[in-house]
Amino acid sequence: MPKSTVKASQRTRERIINSSMNLLLSKGYESVTFANIAKGAGVSRSGINAHFKHKADLEEELSSALCKIICGKLDFSCCASFKSTWSQGLLSDPEFINAVFGAFPILYRVESIEKIADKIESGTEKEKLAVVYWCTGHSIMQKKKSHSLEMK
Numbered sequence: 001m002p003k004s005t006v007k008a009s010q011r012t013r014e015r016i017i018n019s020s021m022n023l024l025l026s027k028g029y030e031s032v033t034f035a036n037i038a039k040g041a042g043v044s045r046s047g048i049n050a051h052f053k054h055k056a057d058l059e060e061e062l063s064s065a066l067c068k069i070i071c072g073k074l075d076f077s078c079c080a081s082f083k084s085t086w087s088q089g090l091l092s093d094p095e096f097i098n099a100v101f102g103a104f105p106i107l108y109r110v111e112s113i114e115k116i117a118d119k120i121e122s123g124t125e126k127e128k129l130a131v132v133y134w135c136t137g138h139s140i141m142q143k144k145k146s147h148s149l150e151m152k
Helices: 003-027 034-041 045-051 055-071 079-092 094-107 110-119 125-151
Strands: none
Touching: 003 034, 003 045, 003 055, 003 094, 034 045, 055 094, 055 110, 079 094, 079 125, 094 125, 110 125
16 A cells, blocks of 8 residues: 555544544544544545444543543552542543543443552552442433433
8 A cells, every 4th residue: 555545544544543533532432433534534424334343442442531531630659649630630620520520431330440449559450440440420410410410
């Protein structure tokens, strides 16, 4: 494949990922459909399939980017610091909030929870898992609370 074609293909892939991430952070996971991604990226749905055969392949790419956003805001030195920075992020950091809420279906799988818990530097495995589950559960409750307030 000529260099220009490889570069064009890479740019298209980046537009697809950026469109997906923008949808995820601004409108939530439900909006990340191939039709919406194609519209935002300026490609056809078959163009998306050329780069990502399945939505799960795209989710894997997004998971890494979301983890960078979320984890970049957290203090992993101990369980208490992790919990504190998570709570602060939910209260005051729009990018963190959008990443956490947008990431629910992607990041909150058991293997992702375990990866996040493994980053916490001190504490037993049980304590680390417990604090990550507490934080994710707290996030769900915050989302439900904010959603019910919007409905009023």
